[in-house]
Amino acid sequence: MEFARRRRRRRRNGIRTMTVLLMLGLAVYLITASAAGKWLSEKVMAPAFSALSELPLFTGGGLDSLENEASEPSGDALSVSLSSDSSSFTSTLDVPSISCFALQMGVFSSKDNADKLSEEMRSKGAGGYVYSDGSVYRVLASCYHSESEARTVKERLISEGTDCAIYAMATPTVTFSITADQQQTEQLKEGFTALYQAQNALCEACIDFDSKSMTVSEGAALVKSIQDELSASCSPLFAYRDASPAIDSLVQCCDKCLNSLSLLAGNGDASTAAFSSEMKYALLELSSSYSDMLKSMAG
Known part of the structure; x- marks a missing residue:
């Protein structure tokens, strides 16, 4: 019974x-x-319902994507020749790699759906940058230099009921073999270094703007100083863009980042939330552009 x-x-x-x-x-x-x-x-x-494959693609907070892009040497050095004068010499340049740990709020197979979430996030002061790796569209809120910083923010958001994940945007290390005179060599090195430093400076500016409750005018002044330093270092490179596809990629990346910083620095009339969102968006765009540039150079 x-x-x-x-x-x-x-x-x-x-x-x-x-x-x-x-x-x-x-x-x-x-x-x-x-x-x-x-x-x-x-x-x-x-x-x-993440186990049901027929539902639209989404990544929740427990599915961190920390392995997506390995930061490894690209292999053989790229050869760049800017001069054949007797004063030229050959040297090597290791382009600095970056690691950007972004807060990922959603992953979509449709760009339209990613854009809708992006608009909602930007209205609340988040970056809302849509990053595509060729197969899916990731909506990113902000990014940080270290995984521990990103994880601290992620855990706080989850405790407040906002699901998210960490997406690591890392770049390979690219080595150049440069044949040029002293001035050209220094200009090329300074150009790559300036992009790397601009990404670092903008990341710190984003954190300071929020954590120190800065005014929009103070934030705009910070961005303007980053823009001026990047412009001073990148401007000489425009004369060499036809010398090599690698240098042309560098010039295009500099140009895109300078335009983004210029728009941000000139938006001093924005609200605090809007300016905070635009700073995060500009940082994510700069990080994405730098990453794509080095990946294209690495082949």
């Missing part, structure tokens, strides 16, 4: 479980039946 009662209880439990699953399946179908519902399912429903 006891064995029979246990079997009946197991059957009833199985029926209840199947009923719940059917009801949830119907709810998912109804939600995803409309365009707005599809966006909701990617943002809200998918984390709870």
Whole structure:
């Protein structure tokens, strides 16, 4: 008799479980039946049903992507020749790599859906930068120099009910073999170093702006100083952009970053939340551009 009662209880439990699953399946179908519902399912429903492959792609807070891009030497040095004069000489240049640990708020297969989350995040003072690695669209809120800094912020957000993950944006180390005169060699080295320093300085500026409750005018002044230093170091390189695809990539990256910093520095009338968002967005864009530049050079 006891064995029979246990079997009946197991059957009833199985029926209840199947009923719940059917009801949830119907709810998912109804939600995803409309365009707005599809966006909701990617943002809200998918984390709870991550094991179901047919649902839209989403990465929740427990699925950190720390292994996505290994920072390794690129192999053989790239050869760049700027001069054949008797005063030229050959030297090597190791381009500084960066590590950017970003707070990832969502991963989407659709750019439209990523853009919707980006707009919502930017309205609240987050970066909301959409980064594509060629297969998915990642919505990033901010980035930090170290994993421990990013993890501290992540844990605080999760404790407050905001799900997120850490996405590591790392660059390979690229080595150049440069044949040029002394001035050209120094200019090229200074250009790469200036981009690296600008990324570091902007990262510190983002943290200071929020943690020290700076005014927008103070934040704009910080950004302007970063812009001026980068411009002074990169301007001489524009004369060499046709000498090598690698230098052209460097010039394009400098130009893009300078434009971004110029827009940010000139936005002193923005609200505090808007300026904070734009600073984080500019930092993520600079980090992404630098990373893409070095990956393209590394092949």
